[in-house]
Amino acid sequence: MNKPELVAPAGNMEKLKYALAFGADAVYAGQPRFSLRARDNGFKTLDDIKKGIDYCHERGKRFFLTSNIIPHNNKVETFSRSLADFAALHPDALIMSDPGIIRYVRETFPDIEIHLSVQANCTNWMTTKFWKDMGIKRVILSRELGMDEIATIHEKVSDVELEVFVHGSVCMAYSGRCMLSNYMAYRDSNQGLCANACRFNYKLYASNTPQEEDYKTLDRKYYIKNTQNPDDELMLMDEDEYGTYILNSKDICGIESLEKLIKSGVCSFKIEGRTRSLYYLSVVARSYHGAINDLTMGQPIDEHHVENLQKLDSRGYMPGFYAEKRVNPQNFETTRVTSNVAHVAAIVRGYQENEKKAILSIKGTIRKGDRLEVLRPEKSEVIQAEGLLNHKGLPAEKLSSGLENCSIDMSFDPGEYCLLLNLH
Numbered sequence: 001m002n003k004p005e006l007v008a009p010a011g012n013m014e015k016l017k018y019a020l021a022f023g024a025d026a027v028y029a030g031q032p033r034f035s036l037r038a039r040d041n042g043f044k045t046l047d048d049i050k051k052g053i054d055y056c057h058e059r060g061k062r063f064f065l066t067s068n069i070i071p072h073n074n075k076v077e078t079f080s081r082s083l084a085d086f087a088a089l090h091p092d093a094l095i096m097s098d099p100g101i102i103r104y105v106r107e108t109f110p111d112i113e114i115h116l117s118v119q120a121n122c123t124n125w126m127t128t129k130f131w132k133d134m135g136i137k138r139v140i141l142s143r144e145l146g147m148d149e150i151a152t153i154h155e156k157v158s159d160v161e162l163e164v165f166v167h168g169s170v171c172m173a174y175s176g177r178c179m180l181s182n183y184m185a186y187r188d189s190n191q192g193l194c195a196n197a198c199r200f201n202y203k204l205y206a207s208n209t210p211q212e213e214d215y216k217t218l219d220r221k222y223y224i225k226n227t228q229n230p231d232d233e234l235m236l237m238d239e240d241e242y243g244t245y246i247l248n249s250k251d252i253c254g255i256e257s258l259e260k261l262i263k264s265g266v267c268s269f270k271i272e273g274r275t276r277s278l279y280y281l282s283v284v285a286r287s288y289h290g291a292i293n294d295l296t297m298g299q300p301i302d303e304h305h306v307e308n309l310q311k312l313d314s315r316g317y318m319p320g321f322y323a324e325k326r327v328n329p330q331n332f333e334t335t336r337v338t339s340n341v342a343h344v345a346a347i348v349r350g351y352q353e354n355e356k357k358a359i360l361s362i363k364g365t366i367r368k369g370d371r372l373e374v375l376r377p378e379k380s381e382v383i384q385a386e387g388l389l390n391h392k393g394l395p396a397e398k399l400s401s402g403l404e405n406c407s408i409d410m411s412f413d414p415g416e417y418c419l420l421l422n423l424h
């Protein structure tokens with residue numbers, strides 16, 4: 001079995017380093033101002049991107065630059081002008097979605113590899129062939145495709161690389177072509193400003209008058225049903241103390257579909273989430289890296305890789321459209337999952353071999369005696385928090401969030417990339 005590439009999100013330089021350390025073969029990061037994560041992008045300048053590219057290339061890894069906004073007239077010229085500076089840095093590919101800008105790049109920088117963004121919503125083999133003829137090397141397929149559809153695309157257009165998203169949040173609209181955020185929060189999703197309006201928690205009120213003070217929250221159950229089809233099930237319009245989440249899709253988790261996706265012709269797996277935490281990124285990258293290694297060695301996926309994903313904060317998992325039997329992604333009872341989620345207590349910044357102490361940036365709370373999971377690229381182990389020293393080097397019973405240069409006893413060198421999770 002050919003080993004597929006694992007592509008992880010890099011929201012900033014630190015995340016990029018962790019993604020690679022925990023098993024990613026490549027990362028994607030946003031072109032400043034012109035990717036669909038224009039906010040919260042840690043790569044703010046040309047120099048930031050250069051450092052990211054250099055870091056990857058020095059380690060034999062790949063760096064893809066996401067340049068996938070849907071520009072209006074007033075951005076077309078600045079966008080295309082700025083591409084020249086970024087192309088000169090030699091990213092391994094540009095991830096793009098706008099046909100006009102793609103043609104401009106193809107004509108102006110013929111050597112640069114282009115990957116078609118999921119945002120372009122490629123859903124069939126004819127469109128895939130069109131993009132291949134336009135000089136696209138890799139198509140990131142629409143998330144809304146089933147396994148058989150992917151296999152057909154590969155069969156009919158075998159000389160284009162296919163990539164799919166296997167883990168992370170899912171839009172309720174066709175992969176981002178959505179105006180909900182514009183409407184609810186005055187922020188345009190297609191210009192990189194999505195406010196995740198589909199995931200806000202809403203309350204449903206009922207009133208016969210338009211005065212807000214007359215509105216009441218629901219005091220009994222309401223349902224909706226498709227009136228065209230009497231066999232359809234009733235869908236509960238319910239709310240808990242937080243509100244209702246009728247548009248809040250579960251997250252996709254495709255780890256158990258990897259083998260079939262590879263057999264269907266997919267050569268690259270992508271993880272969503274440039275704004276997710278270091279912890280999330282590390283665990284997801286390590287799990288998928290481990291699963292891909294198992295499969296390429298002809299072994300079943302180790303259960304630990306699947307179980308570790310359950311420790312992460314999520315909206316609940318679903319296999320997406322890859323599953324043979326479609327599941328209802330809008331199961332209200334299981335949409336919000338926050339229990340059993342581990343908390344990052346600290347990032348390890350160094351190790352004092354003589355003292356056998358790990359130097360820490362504290363991100364949560366560590367109390368003497370707490371059980372800590374030491375999360376490393378190759379494995380995890382559990383230790384007990386002993387020998388706490390605070391930022392002044394003084395013995396402490398507790399280390400609190402925000403403190404730098406603290407330390408605890410550790411009998412082994414945890415390496416350059418390590419997080420401590422508090423299991424209490």
Ligand code: SF4
Nearest residue numbers: 171172178194197198
């Ligand atoms: S509001 Fe939701 S569905 Fe719309 S683009 Fe944003 S994440 Fe996607």
